[in-house]
Amino acid sequence: MNELMKVRRDKLAAFEAKGVAPFGHRFEVSHHAKDVLEQFGHLEGEEESSEEITIAGRLMAIRGHGKASFSVLMDRSGRIQIYFKLDVLGEEKYSQFKLLDIGDIIGVKGHVFRTRRGEITVRVDDFDMLSKSLRPLPEKFHGLTDTEIRYRQRYVDLIMNPEVMNTFVARTNIMKSIREYLDERDYIEVETPVLGTIAGGAAARPFITHHNTLDLDMYLRIATELNLKRLIVGGMERVYEMGRVFRNEGMDVRHNPEFTTIELYQAYADYTDLMDITEGLVLNAANKVLGTTEFDYQGTHIDLANVKRISMNDAVKEATGKDFLSCQTVEEARAMATEIGVPYEERFGIGGILNAAFEEKVEETLIQPTFITGHPTEISPLAKRNPENPMITDRFEFFIYGRELANGFTELNDPIDQEGRFLDQLKQREAGDDEAHEMDRDFITALEYGLPPTGGLGIGIDRLVMFLTDSASIRDVLLFPTMKPLAGEGKKNLHANSPAKVEEKIDFSKVQIEPLFEECVDFETFSKSDFRAVKVKACEAVPKSKKLLKFTLDDGTDNDRVILSGIHQYYEPEELVGKTLIAIVNLPPRKMMGIDSCGMIISAVHQEDDEEALNLLMVSDRIPAGAKLY
RNA sequence: GGUUCACUAGCUCAGUUGGCAGAGCACCUGACUUUUAAUCAGGGUGUCCCGGGUUCAAAUCCCGGGUGAGCCA
Numbered sequence A: 001m002n003e004l005m006k007v008r009r010d011k012l013a014a015f016e017a018k019g020v021a022p023f024g025h026r027f028e029v030s031h032h033a034k035d036v037l038e039q040f041g042h043l044e045g046e047e048e049s050s051e052e053i054t055i056a057g058r059l060m061a062i063r064g065h066g067k068a069s070f071s072v073l074m075d076r077s078g079r080i081q082i083y084f085k086l087d088v089l090g091e092e093k094y095s096q097f098k099l100l101d102i103g104d105i106i107g108v109k110g111h112v113f114r115t116r117r118g119e120i121t122v123r124v125d126d127f128d129m130l131s132k133s134l135r136p137l138p139e140k141f142h143g144l145t146d147t148e149i150r151y152r153q154r155y156v157d158l159i160m161n162p163e164v165m166n167t168f169v170a171r172t173n174i175m176k177s178i179r180e181y182l183d184e185r186d187y188i189e190v191e192t193p194v195l196g197t198i199a200g201g202a203a204a205r206p207f208i209t210h211h212n213t214l215d216l217d218m219y220l221r222i223a224t225e226l227n228l229k230r231l232i233v234g235g236m237e238r239v240y241e242m243g244r245v246f247r248n249e250g251m252d253v254r255h256n257p258e259f260t261t262i263e264l265y266q267a268y269a270d271y272t273d274l275m276d277i278t279e280g281l282v283l284n285a286a287n288k289v290l291g292t293t294e295f296d297y298q299g300t301h302i303d304l305a306n307v308k309r310i311s312m313n314d315a316v317k318e319a320t321g322k323d324f325l326s327c328q329t330v331e332e333a334r335a336m337a338t339e340i341g342v343p344y345e346e347r348f349g350i351g352g353i354l355n356a357a358f359e360e361k362v363e364e365t366l367i368q369p370t371f372i373t374g375h376p377t378e379i380s381p382l383a384k385r386n387p388e389n390p391m392i393t394d395r396f397e398f399f400i401y402g403r404e405l406a407n408g409f410t411e412l413n414d415p416i417d418q419e420g421r422f423l424d425q426l427k428q429r430e431a432g433d434d435e436a437h438e439m440d441r442d443f444i445t446a447l448e449y450g451l452p453p454t455g456g457l458g459i460g461i462d463r464l465v466m467f468l469t470d471s472a473s474i475r476d477v478l479l480f481p482t483m484k485p486l487a488g489e490g491k492k493n494l495h496a497n498s499p500a501k502v503e504e505k506i507d508f509s510k511v512q513i514e515p516l517f518e519e520c521v522d523f524e525t526f527s528k529s530d531f532r533a534v535k536v537k538a539c540e541a542v543p544k545s546k547k548l549l550k551f552t553l554d555d556g557t558d559n560d561r562v563i564l565s566g567i568h569q570y571y572e573p574e575e576l577v578g579k580t581l582i583a584i585v586n587l588p589p590r591k592m593m594g595i596d597s598c599g600m601i602i603s604a605v606h607q608e609d610d611e612e613a614l615n616l617l618m619v620s621d622r623i624p625a626g627a628k629l630y
Numbered sequence B: 001g002g003u004u005c006a007c008u009a010g011c012u013c014a015g016u017u018g019g020c021a022g023a024g025c026a027c028c029u030g031a032c033u034u035u036u037a038a039u040c041a042g043g044g045u046g047u048c049c050c051g052g053g054u055u056c057a058a059a060u061c062c063c064g065g066g067u068g069a070g071c072c073a
Helices: A003-017 A033-039 A086-097 A147-152 A154-160 A162-184 A225-233 A271-290 A312-320 A330-339 A350-361 A415-430 A441-450 A461-468 A523-527
Strands: A053-064 A068-075 A078-085 A105-114 A120-131 A208-211 A216-220 A238-246 A258-267 A294-297 A300-303 A308-311 A370-373 A395-400 A403-410 A454-460 A531-541 A549-554 A560-565 A580-584 A590-592 A595-597 A603-608 A611-616
Touching (some): A033 A053, A033 A068, A033 A078, A053 A120, A078 A105, A086 A120, A147 A154, A225 A238, A225 A258, A225 A441, A225 A454, A258 A271, A271 A370, A271 A395, A271 A403, A294 A461, A330 A350, A403 A461, A415 A441, A454 A461
Parallel strands (some): A078 A120, A308 A370
Antiparallel strands (some): A053 A068, A053 A105, A068 A078, A105 A120, A370 A395, A395 A403, A531 A580, A549 A560, A603 A611
């Protein structure tokens, strides 16, 4: 703790010594700072509001003048000057004011007036201590600029940088405008699972997590697409979900591991309808938060009211003179790509090469809002083929500033075609594309029940917010962007801490114990038994036996030891492989089901609810095979 | 993953050729009853990101690591 924090704790103690709670309670707020400025802007000269108002907020500046002082109070709406005066407050209250620090949160009761310098000000008649701030805020003039602290301690960023607050309020308003737009059009907002066993609906690597009770690896969703289409099958007709998706990929100014998308699906519509909706949603959002459809993004003027539409092939043709869709063979397309210097991979077909040419030569030139249509089927496994040309799909992507903002298409509703597309994706996966779609059998089943002709659309909310708030980085539109843990914290092995590993509570209350043996055994007899640690090399159920398991054990010698044990009702053979057990190894061989059993594996047996319960003695895997027990 | 840059007081930043760790704001003491980046006088509060190395001597040079930002893939 540094000097500044010590001083603040001393002041906290001083409040307590005066009988004032440094962390206060409920406070009735009649005005926000902005309300005061608006409502009392007419005050002139010696005039003072007749009304006594209350405001609450954080002290952002204190300008002491001895027996009278100015301060600045900040609340959600902005800042307002407040005036503490000894004559008004009295000795005791003014001495309390002297204990206030920048950053403290107080509630103020007072009258409004205009100072000689012309600033609307609240004269403090009384104030309540609401929260003592124990840490110094950043400097008033430069504020907080360190990007790392801004992201890690967003609360400080929000206190110090009003434009950050504005950005996040804009984000909320954008999302609200989208909901309003869709709700007005009879869409149903739904929620679908984040956790699942198939990560489908997009080309991306998923995050893997684990369900302990089910002992099941699960994925965090990479898209909401397939579940939403299931709901269209179910008859919802118009659905959308605005929510978080997770992609286990690189991070940069445009990508965060978790981000927000909206996907929407409309039965009996096609991709052209969804293009109109895309345009409508974006225009509506811009109008709501900017009041206009024109804005500057990072110094470039963007006009949303003027949207271009062009097919991918035409766009590539315009840029390079090459007509990839005229190609009859992959070789032709490869030659074209080579000619214009577009790299491609071996596994690409004509469509893949066209897409590569688009990404290489066209994408970043699409500064003004542009719909690209007619994506190759090869790269569009969930989109319906174009009726005239099966090589391409009825799909669009919406670009602004060279960046993909939205993606939509007429949904593929032919289950047989869909299954073939999934199989193609599996081939891509085997050919090394670990982002290729997984087969989702149940989705095929759903399509087999019948998906109406449907148009679907996805929009990257974070990117839209970036555009409309002129934010250079996605981290500037995420309240808490993903950050690496600082040295010393985090970076723990989460699996080691997972609840499954936490000690299981076991109920021993019903255990019945067999009476102890009365008769003693002498040490000599005892020491004749050779107990050893053994490792289970293999374990299988003995054929035709309900009870017996056959263990192949490493007892530390070169020879495998085989022991049969009647414990199948307690253990499945596969769960025992690799375990370290205890066995007596100097018993004479005994034939069981025609197999020699050489020794006995030691179990712990007790009665519980008059049932016999059994636990194999399993010991630490650190104990080597053959270790002798004394 | 590669590469460049940054990391010094609570914040924003200086720190020369390797030679006692600096400024402004904030903070502390005092003055001041309409100031507003208040002013005036006095006071420096530090794991120079971490760990090694070179050196009589390292914030500074070398090596390794951390976090962040940017560029490339």
